[in-house]
Amino acid sequence: MVTAPLGLPGVYHRVKRGETLWRISKMYNVELDEVARINRITDTTSIEVGQQIFIPNRQRPQSLSPDYFSDDFIWPLKGRIVSLFGQTFNNTINKGINIEPRGATSVVAARSGKVVFYAENFGSYGKTLIIEHGDGFSTVYARNAEILVRPGDIVQRGASIAKVGSAGRDKSRYLHFEIRKGHIPQNPYFYLPQ
Structure with a gap:
């Protein structure tokens, strides 16, 4: 566990291709609003690949099974x-x-x-x-x-x-x-x- 500049314990997550802030917050079992607030993200749709997101009060998740996100939302129409x-x-x-x-x-x-x-x-x-x-x-x-x-x-x-x-x-x-x-x-x- 690391300590963020804000003095909070937690970990940093590097955004990977295809990830959304909701998916990241779900992975760490943290509320989306809390992750956005702590990282001063006003537009949660604008995260970028490679961006470091601080996850408060969490450790790295264990490796997740491939079906962990099998019921994420998909686009209803192209x-x-x-x-x-x-x-x-x-x-x-x-x-x-x-x-x-x-x-x-x-x-x-x-x-x-x-x-x-x-x-x-x-x-x-x-x-x-x-x-x-x-x-x-x-x-x-x-x-x-x-x-x-x-x-x-x-x-x-x-x-x-x-x-x-x-x-x-x-x-x-x-x-x-x-x-x-x-x-x-x-x-x-x-x-x-x-």
């Missing part, structure tokens, strides 16, 4: 981000990200879980579904042309769950995707692979 978390979009603050499809329009489950909500017309969200992941996290998939699952269905990460569409008077096609902890929207960039 495409271009047209609106970021927190941006104003169509006169409302975006509680997720909006992804315009590139090629295929199949939406996949970002993580394994149980479908707990389905609506044909959920206001400006249009056809919407919500998957709970059993650890306080849930994901929201909105603006679908077609939903392929129903409440009660158990879905695996990467399974096809919907087709991208549009909603209301806005005819542009994109997926509105949210990650929530409890009922509080989180910035998806904290959790999705970079």
Whole structure:
């Protein structure tokens, strides 16, 4: 264990390709907010390969089995981000990200879980579904042309769950995707692979 300039015991972690701050905090069993605060990281999506991150009150984790991160979040759709978390979009603050499809329009489950909500017309969200992941996290998939699952269905990460569409008077096609902890929207960039 080392002592940080702040006088706290802990270890330094060198960021590797594909790691997110959420994944690093999960590896050491430390709250994401605490790691960000101690390292004075205001934008947790902007960590870089090779950057040293101080992990307070921890020792190096034991070697992890390859399936330790097998249920991390994955991107629900390949495409271009047209609106970021927190941006104003169509006169409302975006509680997720909006992804315009590139090629295929199949939406996949970002993580394994149980479908707990389905609506044909959920206001400006249009056809919407919500998957709970059993650890306080849930994901929201909105603006679908077609939903392929129903409440009660158990879905695996990467399974096809919907087709991208549009909603209301806005005819542009994109997926509105949210990650929530409890009922509080989180910035998806904290959790999705970079």
